[in-house]
Amino acid sequence: MSVLTELEQAIQLVENGEVESGLQKINDIKEKANHAEKHEIAELYIKWGLLDEAKVLIDELVLLYPDEGQLYIDRAEIAIDLEEEEEALEYLLEVKEEDTAYVQALFLMADLYQMQGLDEVAEQKLLEAKKKAPNEVIVDFGLGEFYLSRGDYNKSIPYYERVLKEKEDIGNTNVHLCLAEALSTVGKFEEALEHYEKGLTNRTEIHALFGFGFSAYQIGEYGLAIAKWKELLELDQDYPSLYLYLTHAYENEEMLEEALNTAKKGLAVDELNKELLLAAGKLAIKRQIPEEAEKYLRDAVSIDPGYVEAVVTLSKFFIQQERFEDMVDLLEHVIQFGEYDPQFEWDLAFAKNELEIYSDALKHYENAYTALKNNPTFLEEYGKFMLEEGQHEKAKEAFELAVKIDGSLVHLQEELLRLEDRT
Incomplete structure (x- = not known):
């Protein structure tokens, strides 16, 4: 029986749950395996998380084939899984530029440098990979992911667009959804909606559903936003920020009862959410439920006395x-x-x-x-108070400023004429 046949039997044993028997069989055959078969066994060990066993085999092969770049890639990946980042970098640096594994080595180095906070070095490695393989989809995807993770959304967009000319999915990642996130974040909400629609056609992702709803909300498509966020609620009732945005969406649709009920449900999840408390208080005022309004607003101020909007609303x-x-x-x-x-x-x-x-x-x-002398409403009230106090000059000054800011205040112009007649 050939080694490959025995290896297939061992794999079958492991996959059928007979792990100990399968691993023992692999252990028995690896001594007679050739180098290619040992590499295959090492890859199985890596897949199954048996890193120490894999490391022994890869180290043996590296000594035999010191110019084989893929072996250094394998060894680096083992080191990464073992959280030995410096050792991983040393192995990756052994991959020669002319090696077919060089682009993969650059990718792994970029990941390691980014993990260490060396974003500029990571970017250089990815751009070098782009030069080496200008038409490789995975390189464009890697650059898109790098810029997206770093918050350089505008830079990520063209790379994702290039990828979409050839592929919609890379591994478990839908590229439409990545592009939609980038577009939404830079304010291109209508374009983002198209890609959210396409990306969510055959899959459901809660963060993408939120982003879909958010993009719709930003362009005033409140009904669409509500529909997507209700889908999200069915999947995750504790999703951060969902209740506040859904509350505002209902309010913008003049669905005040649904808005207030949504705010209450959100407060059941997070009773210390001051923004939801404020929203609930404002909605209770609109719905003429003063006792509830006061309670929500007082709670918001109690949580944060510096929450100016809540203080002013309660005032x-x-x-x-x-x-x-x-x-x-x-x-x-x-x-x-x-x-x-x-x-x-x-x-x-x-x-x-x-x-x-x-x-x-x-x-x-x-x-x-x-602070408020540029506010005509304040100036009018202030001026009237000063008139009551007999301070006509200060009243006149306030009215003149108000009229200068807002020429439509005809009644104040008339009041200024009366003040002139008195002097």
Whole structure:
């Protein structure tokens, strides 16, 4: 019986679950195997994770064939699996430029250098491979993957496009989906949708489904985004960021009940998600559920007192409710935490004016003035307050600035004429 026949029998034993018998048979025959057969046995050992056994055989063959590049590739891959990166590099550097395995060696070196954070060296190796094999699809794919992983999305796009002229799949990777991710990230959402559609035709990948939905969302195709994200929810109910985006998509479609329910489901998954709490609070306001709105907004501020949008939204909610004392308590509490925004000063000024604490209101208006003097709405409110305080010159200055910014404020122009008549 030939060695190859016995080897086939050994492989069959292993594949049938009789691992110990199969490995013993291989051990028995490898001493009489020729060099090519020993190489095949080594590759089997590598496939099965028996790296020490593979290493012994490859080392033996390297001594016999010191110019055979593929042996150095095999030995380097074993070293990589054993986390011996420096040793792996030493083996790869032994592969000669004229060897058919040289391009593969460059690829492996690029991976190792990238793992070590030496991206520029890794890029040089890949570009060298491109020069050596300019028409090789796997080289273009490798460059696309390298640039994508590094965040150089624009650079990755032409390489993926070249690959797609010949292949749609490389190994377990769909090239359409890689290209779609790159296109979406650089804002080419409509082009990305085409490739997401093609890439997801015969497969389902949760990250690609999210990307598909995100690209659709960015160009206002909210119905399509919702459909893709609902597919994703069926596969993974804990997917990061999904609930927030799906909430906003429903809201943009004026499906407020679905939007609020989605936000609630997201909060059941991540109760500390301040963005979802804010979204839920805003939706509860729209749906006229004030108790829920206040709870969600307070929770968002409690998690992050510096979350300005949540603070301002809750402050405006208190204005709607005419709860000016609660508004003051909120804003002063946030400021005590060291958080600050000019809008806080404006809201405090408004609230304290309503509460007839005029001296404090004046202080807050003046504090806000420097940052908000380009806001005509603030300037109008500030000017009216100054009129009430009898400070006509400051009122006039505020109205003039407001009119300069927004010439449509005819009523303020008329107010300025009245102020001129008084002087």
